[in-house]
Amino acid sequence: MERALQNMEHVPERQRLVRKLESITDLTEEERQALMDLPVILREFDAGHDIVRSGDHPQSCCLILTGFVCRYMLLPDGRRQIVAFHPPGDIPDLQSLHLKTMDHSVAAMARTTTAFIPHENLQRMTQRFPGLLHAFWRETLIDASVFRAWMVALGRRTAHERVAHLLCEMTLRFAAVGLAEGMTYQMPVTQNDIADALGLSNVHVNRVLQDLRRDELIVWRRNTITVLQWGALKDLAAFDPTYLHIRNLPGLLQ
């Protein structure tokens, strides 16, 4: 269930953290090495299981190695709002370094491998490498920037625009960590999950997706998404990638 990572294990997966950080900031060779050498605990989670729970006081942060994860909040009567999605390379609860009580939960959307990094190891590393401290701060700031973009979607976009916007965002984020092949990527979410992320009902999400498929903007079969007409999708969403603060966007996706 839970064990320390051995040297040379999961190297490509761990590099995704480096790649993620390098998509938003500069790292020195030393910093890259420090990240790869960070002692972590491996844990696996099945789809639908919570990785961290609202109210917890975590002692470590979880890096997603494989799989897919969401963060969500529940109202007392069970209404759910998904506030973020996280592909591999992300650390969804980085904030727990400073905010001791979790105000939301993190859940696996598919079978997920996580590397738990004890807070003390992170603290020690950021003391030694202030550059990494700033990289992590920057990462949380971009997190917040994405929240703002979602707020605009939730508050002021129509259902069609919201779905298109989410698809644009996820396309870029998967591409940024090297998990897209051209315009195709794997995102293991149900229409219900999309609904809870976009403040819609599952029925309505279904109808919107049918429209997008009918108009041949996307293909979405099982967990595989392909964007057929990036320009049209971008226009529909009024998508402006500035808020992702990704450097060196792939040319295709400008």
Place this chain on the structure above:
Amino acid sequence: MERALQNMEHVPERQRLVRKLESITDLTEEERQALMDLPVILREFDAGHDIVRSGDHPQSCCLILTGFVCRYMLLPDGRRQIVAFHPPGDIPDLQSLHLKTMDHSVAAMARTTTAFIPHENLQRMTQRFPGLLHAFWRETLIDASVFRAWMVALGRRTAHERVAHLLCEMTLRFAAVGLAEGMTYQMPVTQNDIADALGLSNVHVNRVLQDLRRDELIVWRRNTITVLQWGALKDLAAFDPTYLHIRNLPGLLQ
């Protein structure tokens, strides 16, 4: 229009920053002093004017000394989403330290005095006092936490719940920086602004507010808000203050 702050000027207003940070973290005497001694540039803004604009590359952060400020984003067709409100003591664009391009704007909602703090001064101070660096990081993390709470409101709460939730939040935040007298505070926003913050129309906000007044949960005349029935408002909003990460909440407001 714009000038350097003189010693001994605006001391109570500048202390609000200290007070704000102390509502969420511990400061040493040295850190408090460093904050008070920080060289800044004073600027005044009239209601409705932008303080920072989307697309800008600011070289300083703006501390709100007096007045009231919002952050907002616009869609190409003019739809507006307000993503945050900031009473005095807040630094709404603290993120510009790391994210060079503003992805949203900051606007004055009433005549507002700001203290612009050059990035280099902030950098120097946080190098000297790592505790302040962590305080500022923490502040941006709480910012993000508030965004998440707003996302839940925008995505999953009814109009009545949204309005009640916003009122609960603002009551606590004004109280935390000493700008509330009991359950009364001054918040210079129009019903239109509330609508743009909550993803509603101004007409509907008007009707909801009438309900809240009829049920004697609140009084709202001009810019003065008084919460008459904190318990009932809290229940209606299903308000849980955890997400504000405020230490030592006033007992009244538990």
Place this chain on the structure above:
DNA sequence: CGTGTTCTTGACTTGGCTCAAGATCGGTGG
């Protein structure tokens, strides 16, 4: 091949929107 999950469809409902007009408020200048 059976079973639970996810997707799809239709029929109906509704919360909140739009439009438009009138009332009220607060600040300004004479």
Place this chain on the structure above:
DNA sequence: CCACCGATCTTGAGCCAAGTCAAGAACACG
């Protein structure tokens, strides 16, 4: 001190985007 004017608030009527409910189809997986 009052008259005026633009901004804000209020009200009513009609509408529509998206929700709810419920049942059936397709799918994935053991």
